[in-house]
């Protein structure tokens with residue numbers, strides 16, 4: 021079976037520096053894949069390339085067997101890819117509830133939305149996600165005043181509101197307490213029933229907890245791929261990444 | 269209960285009161301010249317409203333709103349001009365002076381009033397859709413878009429000035445008769461003309477208000493907040509920006525038609541940079557985030573200009589400029605924010621209200 025997401029021989033250079041170098045990987049439907057690697061390995065850049073934020077120098081990205089390479093961001097999102105950014109990006113001047121409502125984007129056509137005042141299914145979904153994200157009591161608050169942890173939760177909530185087939189999560193538990201991280205792990209594992217996840221995370225405890233497959237990136241290339249046990253036993257990974265983590 | 273300023277029911281109630289007040293004006297004013305003047309304020313109000321939608325609500329600063337207004341005005345003037353031409357006298361006098369022997373292609377559709385009216389509104393709207401579409405797709409935004417609209421406005425101004433045989437050049441067009449709609453003649457000094465403008469202003473205001481409260485409005489607000497983020501939610505930012513810019517242009521075009529109906533005159537001055545800038549000033553002083561504030565801004569500034577402008581002939585622009593600077597400096601969200609602040613004080617004294625109950629800064633259109 022081929023993957024829901026397939027990255028083939030992707031390369032990206034900024035001026036003369038090669039940031040992604042002939043990188044290939046795939047994510048199988050219904051699994052959680054963790055993408056790890058040292059700072060500057062190119063993990064966020066890979067997500068930028070998947071979501072159309074930047075265009076690759078060469079190589080291709082396939083989603084559900086469609087070539088989505090360098091398509092516009094909104095078309096890739098509509099195809100079913102939702103993304104949480106490394107630096108949490110929420111709509112700061114709008115209320116928490118409005119953030120979640122905008123993210124509920126089943127209808128994206130501007131003309132259809134012109135005189136639409138009630139979105140079918142919004143209320144149930146909003147209640148469900150707000151409860152899951154622990155934001156029920158904060159719905160009327162302006163998103164800009166939330167704490168870092170709450171902002172993380174709001175953005176995760178926004179991705180859930182989008183109901184994507186593939187969720188890209190860039191460092192989702194940064195700034196969360198241990199309890200919150202545990203809760204996030206549970207949510208992600210539950211999501212696996214209906215969706216697929218690609219998670220970038222430095223916290224190896226979290227990765228161990230959720231990952232079906234771990235992909236290690238180093239200097240823009242694939243270093244290793246396998247189960248968490250295989251990765252932790254891998255000599256090269258210990259040298260470039262995990263060793264450095266233990267020292268830190 | 270929150271700040272009453274943001275209460276949707278209260279907002280609609282204020283709108284109803286506002287239009288009821290405008291509605292009784294013709295019953296109180298017997299001077300037909302004054303009534304005609306009030307009707308032109310209604311046109312300026314429509315323009316301020318259109319800019320409030322585009323700039324205040326959509327976050328797209330448009331320094332060339334005169335394009336849609338002017339094209340609408342020219343379309344209407346051409347229609348009215350052709351209404352006064354007869355079989356024996358089929359082409360407008362200024363064309364004869366410019367040695368044109370037959371009616372140019374450009375003018376032919378305006379022989380039909382229906383077609384003329386449709387074109388007067390459709391042409392500027394289509395222009396906005398195409399120009400906006402190209403600009404927003406290329407992700408031109410902020411000050412760069414504002415400069416492009418200014419450049420476009422100057423281009424139109426130059427063309428209209430230059431193509432004298434088709435446009436009347438610097439003299440513009442002065443249709444000799446009032447507008448005929450079917451069997452009705454709409455005398456610009458009659459209450460009927462006032463009612464037409466009143467109807468369009470009210471219709472446009474309610475339409476705009478509904479748009480700001482719809483799902484479309486929510487997405488537009490999100491785009492103003494962080495356009496880059498909104499793309500990743502699946503919305504075409506360019507699409508939404510184009511639609512809002514085009515609707516704004518449509519309202520301005522209708523305003524242009526109404527204006528010519530009232531004054532029976534159009535010239536390149538309506539596409540002059542200073543006129544488009546004054547639309548921006550109305551909205552800025554009234555409060556661009558508030559539809560009603562912007563309309564009132566136009567009323568106040570134009571009203572003051574009519575009455576004080578004669579007294580302070582030379583210094584009027586200085587007074588206006590000074591006022592503008594004071595408002596921008598001390599009330600960046602215009603006079604409407606005074607009302608917001610007043611209600612805010614009221615709310616703080618209300619012990620039952622919870623802190624920041626309305627998410628701080630929700631729907632900004634009043």
Ligand SMILES: Nc1ncnc2c1ncn2[C@@H]1O[C@H](COP(=O)(O)OP(=O)(O)OP(=O)(O)O)[C@@H](O)[C@H]1O
Pocket residue numbers: 034039057058059060061062063064065066106
């Ligand atoms: N726009 C850009 N121009 C030039 N270099 C860039 C640009 N964006 C990223 N880079 C470089 O690409 C490399 C990979 O960056 P990326 O953000 O993808 O790393 P990462 O794996 O996400 O790291 P971290 O774990 O710190 O988030 C870095 O060396 C970075 O400096």
Ligand SMILES: [Mg+2]
Pocket residue numbers: 063064065106190
């Ligand atoms: Mg990163």
